[in-house]
Amino acid sequence: MFVPPRRVRFLFFIFAVFILLSSGFMSLSGEARVLKRGMRGSDVYELQEWLVDLGYGLTVDGVFGSETENVIKNLQRAAGLEPDGVVGEQTFATLSYLRDSIVSYTVQKGDNLTKLAKRYGTTVMNISSFNDLLNPDHLIPGQVLYIPTTSMAVLSRLPSRLNLQWPVEGRVSSGYGSRIHPVLKARHFHGGIDIAAPEGTPVKAAAAGKVVSVGNRGNYGLAVVLEHADGITTWYGHNSKVLVRVGETVKRGQTIALVGRTGLATGPHLDFRIKIGDQTVDPLEWLP
Ligand SMILES: [Zn+2]
Known part of the structure; x- marks a missing residue:
């Protein structure tokens, strides 16, 4: 019987692990599949990391439980979507959009929130609450801030965003x-x-x-x-x-x-x- 050398087997093992990990990742970031309560796995884990990046507080454990469901419902309400707690195509699109609207910024010497808010078209209050800053007047050089840019700031400011319909079919x-x-x-x-x-x-x-x-x-x-x-x-x-x-x-x-x-x-x-x-x-x- 042919037994591949150990090094080849090891490479195959690494390759298989890589495929497994990347397929989970791709199903969330590429072709979106529906994620909902009761599911668990790497897709749910990644979803939870996204939500934490967006400023929501929740446990990142790869289990889609009631906590994750509630966070999704809040996000859907904020975005004017049907709050069903299920991550379908629209919710996924909203998540990607929001994630792209957040800028991570490393504080430089001489920075202050007023300056940063002006630069990114947001408000001191938004940056401060988004980062849970205890002392907004005192930024430390090297500190990383997540800055919600205009669209994100607008969304976070409006808990009941308008429920719109198309004004004309066309x-x-x-x-x-x-x-x-x-x-x-x-x-x-x-x-x-x-x-x-x-x-x-x-x-x-x-x-x-x-x-x-x-x-x-x-x-x-x-x-x-x-x-x-x-x-x-x-x-x-x-x-x-x-x-x-x-x-x-x-x-x-x-x-x-x-x-x-x-x-x-x-x-x-x-x-x-x-x-x-x-x-x-x-x-x-x-x-x-
Ligand atoms: Zn026009």
Whole structure:
């Protein structure tokens, strides 16, 4: 019988261990599978490490028990998802997004929280509470801080993030961010998403709120602005007709306007925006 030399067997052993470890890792970071209560193993272990990195306090033991389930439910509530405690595709996507929003920073001599908050677009309070800093006025050079950047800071600030619905059914013809303007042919920052729909399609309130502005806004056309909780507003531009008045309270899903092409538009579409204070955010990260 052929017996491989010891060194070869050892290499095979190492290889097998590596495959086992990496397959567990890949199923969480690549093709996401559903994780839920009662499961245990390396995927659960990795999930718990992610949650700890995000600032949640829990035991990292590879066992998906009630503690992990509650943390997931809290996170889902914060993200406006159905709080079922199950890590499916959407929850997984939210986790990856949040994880990418956190910056680890090693404190340098002369640093202070005000300076760091300004640099990363967050607040002293956010950094301080995220890191459980007992003495925020006294940072030690070499100390590692986890800094929640704007999107993470926004999420952690809003315990009941808006439960949004799509204002119009249609194809997103232009996304949020930097783009070449279709009419002006120059690069500019697009503060919303364009949803293409036939002229006259009902435009619905993405969430319950109060009408704070109605009228012509130049390039943005005939527009409606709704105000919601926590300083959040939603914006609906290029309408052909507006069906609500300033001061009116609207329900989620209520028709507030009709799709049009007023202002600077190549065809009928809704330009939908979400603002927190003066800051626009990517609606695709908020819509279901
Ligand atoms: Zn637009």
